[in-house]
Each structure stands twice: as structure tokens, then as C-alpha cells.
Amino acid sequence: DLHGLLLDAVQQAGVALKLNRTLNRFTQNLEAVTVQSGDDPPVEGEVLVGADGLWSPVRQWLLGDGPPRATGHVAYRALLPQAELPEALRSSQVTAWLGPKLHVVQYPVCGGKSLNVVGIVEGRTGGDLDNWDQGTDGAGLHAALAGSCAPLQDLVRAIPAWRLWALCDRPPMQGTYQHALGRVALLGDAAHPMRPYLAQGAGMAIEDAAELGRLLAQAQDPAFDVPTLLGRYALNRWQRNARVQARAIRNGQIFHASGMVRLGRDASMKLLGERLLDLPWLYGGP
Structure with a gap:
């Protein structure tokens, strides 16, 4: 259902959507980023967004920090x-x-x-x-x-x-460099894969996309260059994503607890009920 909504939005915007393409490599300089996909001619653009998931090749080419x-x-x-x-x-x-x-x-x-x-x-x-x-x-x-x-x-x-x-x-994010470098940005699981114990993997990817779209809309103004805008995207997102990653790990420990931790968890749930699950910093923000 969600993919259908997103596909409709892409098609209504007149975006050229090319499916079943494998990205072979990319190069970037101060002026542009170029991608090579299969036997297709190279494509040059102003920005590359690696939204290619947990096993992101774009992340490896950009950061070289190994597998998850x-x-x-x-x-x-x-x-x-x-x-x-x-x-x-x-x-x-x-x-x-x-x-x-x-x-x-x-x-x-x-x-x-x-x-x-x-x-x-x-x-x-x-x-x-x-x-x-x-x-x-x-x-x-x-x-x-x-x-x-x-x-x-x-x-x-x-x-x-x-x-x-x-x-x-992956461990919780450590800095802006894990979200963007130069003209290349990482989004969603490519940047911050997280355990499912807070049910926020897709939620954080959608937040990333909203913030990235908001900032890239300013790229038409000659006063803003793409690397600066991507740097702002990274600055605005990495700490929140790191916090959610860390809380997801903690939630798993609480969910799967035994011994005294388990008894404390159950007593807290009995006393506080649904208030125990309310996280205003996550659910109540803009």
C-alpha cells in the first residue's frame, strides 16, 4: 500500500523511474556526481542519494566502513x-x-x-x-x-x-559524515539500520526524506550549493537517528529480559500501562 502511494507520487511528478538497474560505481567532484549503471551511459547529476538499504553499495563506496x-x-x-x-x-x-x-x-x-x-x-x-x-x-x-x-x-x-x-x-551513528559527504547523501537503512524493537526503521527513513526534500528545494537558489545543503541535512538528522538506534537496542533488552530486570519491567507495565510506551521526544515532535 505504501509503495503504491509513493509510486503514484513519483509518476504524477513526471519523474523518470528506471527499475532493475544495478549501480556499478559513482564518482564525484566539486561540480557534479556521476553514476554508472550496467551498460547504460553514465548519468551526471547534482546529487546522489543512496537509499539502497542495509547492504548499501553506495555506503561502501562512500565510507568503506565494512558490512553490517x-x-x-x-x-x-x-x-x-x-x-x-x-x-x-x-x-x-x-x-x-x-x-x-x-x-x-x-x-x-x-x-x-x-x-x-x-x-x-x-x-x-x-x-x-x-x-x-x-x-x-x-x-x-x-x-x-x-x-x-x-x-x-x-x-x-x-x-x-x-x-x-x-x-x-550497525552501531548508532557517530557523526554527520555517516549521512552525507560532498554531493552524496545516505538515507534510511543505508545510513542508520536499526533493530526493529522500536518499529522506527521506515519512520526514520521517511523523516530523512522529508528533511532532505525540504533542504534540496533550496538548491534552486544560487546562494545555496548542494554540498552545503547536504551538510545541513546530515547535521539535522544524525543525532535523532542515533538516539532512535540506541533506544531500539535498549528496547530489545527490555523486551527479552529475564531475572530481576524482567520483574521490574512487568511491575512498571502494570503500574504505568500505556504511559510507559509514550516517548514524546519521538512521537510528539514536529
């Missing part, structure tokens, strides 16, 4: 029509199930027609790190959930097929 790190966490994901579930398992709410070294979240999508279920487990391998679309029967998730409550076990057993995704991330 494996977290040791894997996600089991399933999306199915609610009509295929027993009525007792259908839901219009967001529900999170927390347990030692794991959690499961379920929520409706597509106007409530489908249910998305994600189980994240620590300490298990998930095949190729860069392949997020591997099929599995969910046996690893079933084993991890042994002894959990009946409603959760019923939900997991009702799902016939899962996709398996080994989670990777």
Missing part, C-alpha cells in the same frame, strides 16, 4: 488473511508478547483484512545474512515458545508457513 554486524537475533515473519484464521485468533489490535530472549508481535494490516505476525528470537541462526526472504516451517520458533501461554501457542500453530530473516544492524 550480525545481531544474533532472527525474525520469523508471517502475513495471512484474517479469514484464514479461526475466529478466536483474529484481531484488530496490536499485541506484543514478551519472554526471555524472545518476543512476538501481531497487528492488523490492509485495513484489518490481514494479520502480520513477527516472532524475534535471540541466539539462533537464520541462514544467509543478506537474504530476508527465506522460507521456513517455523520449527525454531515453536521450540523457542515451548511452555508459553496457550493463546500465543494457538496463534503460532495456526500459521502454516513463515519467512526467516537474520537481523543485522
Whole structure:
């Protein structure tokens, strides 16, 4: 649904969208950035935005800081029509199930027609790190959930097929250079991949895009040059993204806690309820 909205916006703006192209390399100087894609002629422009995800080649050419790190966490994901579930398992709410070294979240999508279920487990391998679309029967998730409550076990057993995704991330951002250098900017997971425990990976990418668009709109004014505008973009974004990355890691530790931390978490949830989840610095800002 979101991709459809974005595609409509691109087409209405008259943008030339070229799909299934592999970027081979780029070069930049003070005046322009040039990209080479496959056998196509080189393309020269004023700015290159690397919004090419966790395994971003643009990031490696720009920063050369190596691959993302494996977290040791894997996600089991399933999306199915609610009509295929027993009525007792259908839901219009967001529900999170927390347990030692794991959690499961379920929520409706597509106007409530489908249910998305994600189980994240620590300490298990998930095949190729860069392949997020591997099929599995969910046996690893079933084993991890042994002894959990009946409603959760019923939900997991009702799902016939899962996709398996080994989670990777990078440490929280350290400075503006990880967002932009010269005429090249990084956006979303290419700049700040984060663990899904705050559910903000796409949110931060959208915020990046809004800020980048706002600043690049000023590029038509000869008083502003592109590298300066990209520098402002990086300055305005990196600290917020670093904070979200760090909080996502902390949330995972809280979600998956055991022992005294787990008891403290449960007592806080019982006392404070939904107020515990409210983060005004994240949800309440402009």
C-alpha cells in the first residue's frame, strides 16, 4: 500500500523511474556526481542519494566502513488473511508478547483484512545474512515458545508457513559524515539500520526524506550549493537517528529480559500501562 502511494507520487511528478538497474560505481567532484549503471551511459547529476538499504553499495563506496554486524537475533515473519484464521485468533489490535530472549508481535494490516505476525528470537541462526526472504516451517520458533501461554501457542500453530530473516544492524551513528559527504547523501537503512524493537526503521527513513526534500528545494537558489545543503541535512538528522538506534537496542533488552530486570519491567507495565510506551521526544515532535 505504501509503495503504491509513493509510486503514484513519483509518476504524477513526471519523474523518470528506471527499475532493475544495478549501480556499478559513482564518482564525484566539486561540480557534479556521476553514476554508472550496467551498460547504460553514465548519468551526471547534482546529487546522489543512496537509499539502497542495509547492504548499501553506495555506503561502501562512500565510507568503506565494512558490512553490517550480525545481531544474533532472527525474525520469523508471517502475513495471512484474517479469514484464514479461526475466529478466536483474529484481531484488530496490536499485541506484543514478551519472554526471555524472545518476543512476538501481531497487528492488523490492509485495513484489518490481514494479520502480520513477527516472532524475534535471540541466539539462533537464520541462514544467509543478506537474504530476508527465506522460507521456513517455523520449527525454531515453536521450540523457542515451548511452555508459553496457550493463546500465543494457538496463534503460532495456526500459521502454516513463515519467512526467516537474520537481523543485522550497525552501531548508532557517530557523526554527520555517516549521512552525507560532498554531493552524496545516505538515507534510511543505508545510513542508520536499526533493530526493529522500536518499529522506527521506515519512520526514520521517511523523516530523512522529508528533511532532505525540504533542504534540496533550496538548491534552486544560487546562494545555496548542494554540498552545503547536504551538510545541513546530515547535521539535522544524525543525532535523532542515533538516539532512535540506541533506544531500539535498549528496547530489545527490555523486551527479552529475564531475572530481576524482567520483574521490574512487568511491575512498571502494570503500574504505568500505556504511559510507559509514550516517548514524546519521538512521537510528539514536529
